[in-house]
Amino acid sequence: MRKLPKQQRSRALVESLIDATAAVLAEHGLDNTTTNHIADAAGVSVGSLYQYFPDKESLIEALLERMVKDLTTAFNFQLDSQNLGELDLENLARIAIAIGLTTLRANPLYLELMQNWHRLPVMGPLDKLEQYMLNVARLYFLQHFQRYPVDNLQAKLYVLINSTLFTLARYLSQDNNALREQDILNALVDMISNTLGNK
Amino acid sequence: MRKLPKQQRSRALVESLIDATAAVLAEHGLDNTTTNHIADAAGVSVGSLYQYFPDKESLIEALLERMVKDLTTAFNFQLDSQNLGELDLENLARIAIAIGLTTLRANPLYLELMQNWHRLPVMGPLDKLEQYMLNVARLYFLQHFQRYPVDNLQAKLYVLINSTLFTLARYLSQDNNALREQDILNALVDMISNTLGNK
Amino acid sequence: MRKLPKQQRSRALVESLIDATAAVLAEHGLDNTTTNHIADAAGVSVGSLYQYFPDKESLIEALLERMVKDLTTAFNFQLDSQNLGELDLENLARIAIAIGLTTLRANPLYLELMQNWHRLPVMGPLDKLEQYMLNVARLYFLQHFQRYPVDNLQAKLYVLINSTLFTLARYLSQDNNALREQDILNALVDMISNTLGNK
Amino acid sequence: MRKLPKQQRSRALVESLIDATAAVLAEHGLDNTTTNHIADAAGVSVGSLYQYFPDKESLIEALLERMVKDLTTAFNFQLDSQNLGELDLENLARIAIAIGLTTLRANPLYLELMQNWHRLPVMGPLDKLEQYMLNVARLYFLQHFQRYPVDNLQAKLYVLINSTLFTLARYLSQDNNALREQDILNALVDMISNTLGNK
DNA sequence: CATGAATGAGTATTCATTCAT
């Protein structure tokens, strides 16, 4: 019972450092993000920063990991609360993408992050997101094999998941967009359901 | 008549600097690519480098632009030589992707580049490639409107083109891949033809 | 009576900190010897370390002092046990040097220390060793004035003692040595007895 | 003829950087000697410093090397000008030591250096001095073998040379000295001639 | 136009030391 405070403080510090990383990243841009800035923004000394993170990269990685975790948490929550398993492919895809967009939009930083994703020094966490999506998708198809028998499923899932993730990322990172989000959303959903759905 | 030599020299110098950028990038990695290295590799002084390129980024940008140009040239060549206009959607997609992969593989540097694409300081040229593909695709559909009437064409093309480009890029940038290239290719082609083709 | 335990603990802690300093020094090298490492190795917090030593230098100084104390203790022991006073100069020198080498060799750390002596931040304890040797030597000559009347005794002792100490230190700190220890020893003894002995 | 200026400038810069190293070392002490200070003192940018020296250590090494070179040059000069070969051992030793002291005293920095010699990060150049002295001594004995046949010559020279060098260094590095330089000098000469001279 | 020596702002990281608990 008396151990919690210390661990809580540590945890809080770690979180606040990731927050600070996000804030500095958003304000100064990736190139002007220094460890000293981050420490300042977190109201902590640089020394403390290095007590919790081995180097600068790991901070950005942690930030990305948090985003991925937020996304998967949001998905899991919906998967549990609604009976997503009952939905058909099209609606599932639509809802999944909507959840993703909502989660990203909920935290302005994540949008900033998406706008700079191609300059981040680490992509590792993306692999996790890809994996998570692949697993969820595989599970879904295991349960609905009858309804949606698919050739070459593995490759198709890989292609569709990466397509969706990167297309959304690119769409969000382009400022002036002639295309409406609704149309993009529809196109993505079409793409997914047409590729996987049997006709 | 006396101006040409000079312009030719300029042009040759510019090319050799881009070559050098590519070589240094491939050999030393993005992080150890310095302007001095590039100038050395090109057999030129740094000063001269800055005579032709305003900064380091522009060198990499030029390199990317060249890649994009190689790609579009290859596409154009095939588009002209074969009667691609006669092909159905599926075969067109398959051939287009094959051309892209062939062109990238023809220059080992381009593969290196793809493996580091997410760390490049510039993405600009990608826009051009996207634009080019969009234009070609639009043209194709203009000519085959009858055969392939498509709702929401603009958005679908945007989504499909970006999906294809980034999925390929990611596929090429992942070293150990459980998926065979052939399967990826098929999945991409399926995705494209199913999304655009009327059923 | 109740005070002793506390003082004993203090004493034990001080010793264990010096031990730890020695161990860390030997294992990580002078440059990677940090106060935190030392505290860890001693199983104590850094705070406690600073309760007993004002700064890092003082730890190394204490270590050197211990070495000097070990040396003088060994000398004293032999001086008492044998009747060194009865020996002639040559044998005295030979035995003294042998005692020194034996003592240094008995503790592997001391050898490490000698190999880095020129990088140690403190030389202070050396003064004490020099003083001790000077005193012993002076005493010896006081007792044998008749046998060994020497001009300029003070300066000669200073020169010989420093010569012996530093030459041995340098010899021990050079890894690959073409010269055999025995020859060095003989040369040193010759040097001492020829310089001080009357002819 | 047109190449000289550039090389001369380089050479001058190198020299001035070594001078600056010496000056900063003397003024701020070894611990507060930073590469930026040195560059400032040399009236040069840090970047330039690193164009000529790979790291900080190499600067100090160069300084020591210069001192060693000054010493050997002074010795060589005297060896040539006077017929040192004709001198007897005692006078040779006396003159050699005097030359050393004179050379060191001629440049106040060298004295500073001697006072901090045990804190210098490099000892390399000392090896060269030792070697030089050994060579000179060996040559002398080759020519005077008849007059001075010596047992165990190699070891004795090693011992005497290191003894002399380090004793002088230590003497110069001790501020308050009860002993007069003259006495030290005599003691050293006695030590050398008695150890090597046959009686 | 070419050169390449010179620049110097910029930054990640360490570690001796302190002090609130």
Added chain:
DNA sequence: AATGAATGAATACTCATTCAT
């Protein structure tokens, strides 16, 4: 007395860019 989390000053080194020759 003990702890160890927090501190933050301090520093070697890099590299894009400039400009005198």
